[in-house]
Amino acid sequence: MTRPQIEAxxxxxxxxxxxxxxxxxxxSANRSRPGAMMVILNELQSQIGFVSEPMQAYVAQExxxxxxxxxxxxxxxxxxxxxxxxxxxxxxxxxxxxxxxGTPQLIEKAKQLLNIDVGQTTPDxxxxxxxxxxxxxxxxxxxxxxxxxxxxxxxxxxxPQVLRKCQEHN
Numbered sequence: 001m002t003r004p005q006i007e008a009x010x011x012x013x014x015x016x017x018x019x020x021x022x023x024x025x026x027x028s029a030n031r032s033r034p035g036a037m038m039v040i041l042n043e044l045q046s047q048i049g050f051v052s053e054p055m056q057a058y059v060a061q062e063x064x065x066x067x068x069x070x071x072x073x074x075x076x077x078x079x080x081x082x083x084x085x086x087x088x089x090x091x092x093x094x095x096x097x098x099x100x101x102g103t104p105q106l107i108e109k110a111k112q113l114l115n116i117d118v119g120q121t122t123p124d125x126x127x128x129x130x131x132x133x134x135x136x137x138x139x140x141x142x143x144x145x146x147x148x149x150x151x152x153x154x155x156x157x158x159x160p161q162v163l164r165k166c167q168e169h170n
Contacts, residue, residue, distance in 0.1 A: 006067075008054035015054075022047055023055065027062045037063060041073060041080065050081045078132070086121040086128040088166040093143040095134030101141035102155070107131070109159040127166050 013019035026043040030036050040059060044051050051059075051074050060067040074080045090110060092103050107118060110129055114122055121128040137143045140152025144162060151162060 006054050006057040008052075012052050012054045013048050014052070014058050019048060023058065027059065031063060037065065037070060037073060041070070045080055050084050052082055056082075084121065084125070086126050088126060088147055088169070089128050089130060089145075090162070090166065091130045091132045091135075091145040092118075093133075093135045093137070093141070093145065094131045095138060095141075097138040097141035098134075098143050103131075103142045105156050106142060106144060106154055106159055109156040110163065113160060113163055127163065 008014045013023065023044065026040055026047065030039045030043065033039055037059070040063070041051055044055060044059070048055070053071075056070045056074055057067055060070045063070075074082065092098075092107050092110075094103055107129070111117055114127060114129065116122055116127075116129060118129045118131055132145070135143055135145060135150065137150055137152055140150070142154055144151045144154045144159075146162060146166060151158075154162065
């Protein structure tokens with residue numbers, strides 16, 4: 001049985017010798033552990049910052065598991081990302097209280113100001129926009145989480161200030 005090949009771009013971590021060495025080290029250190037695939041994917045996400053499709057194919061090949069199994073894990077859990085994130089991550093809570101409180105308007109304002117969509121990163125690699133489920137701060141709805149800092153009761157007119165803080169802390 002031949003495994004499907006995924007074409008890796010020249011700047012994918014699979015193609016960079018130093019990152020490939022990190023991947024190999026993570027795989028060899030964890031391949032025999034219970035739940036090895038999840039442990040390995042978590043470590044890749046932590047150390048490289050994302051788990052691209054070529055990286056998923058490499059993990060599948062090295063663990064002798066179907067690519068679909070690896071891809072299924074990466075796409076099921078929201079903390080995995082398949083593309084590099086920006087230096088700063090701006091997450092909009094989409095829990096019920098936040099959604100009703102105005103998160104969609106906050107997202108639209110950020111998209112307009114940065115000229116990117118949710119799930120994308122600014123061309124300078126500085127800011128990534130994301131949505132997330134409830135962050136447990138419903139009394140402060142709507143909530144925007146910048147990196148690890150929670151911003152509650154956010155209004156659309158405050159989004160420029162929130163984004164400016166990201167741009168200042170480059």
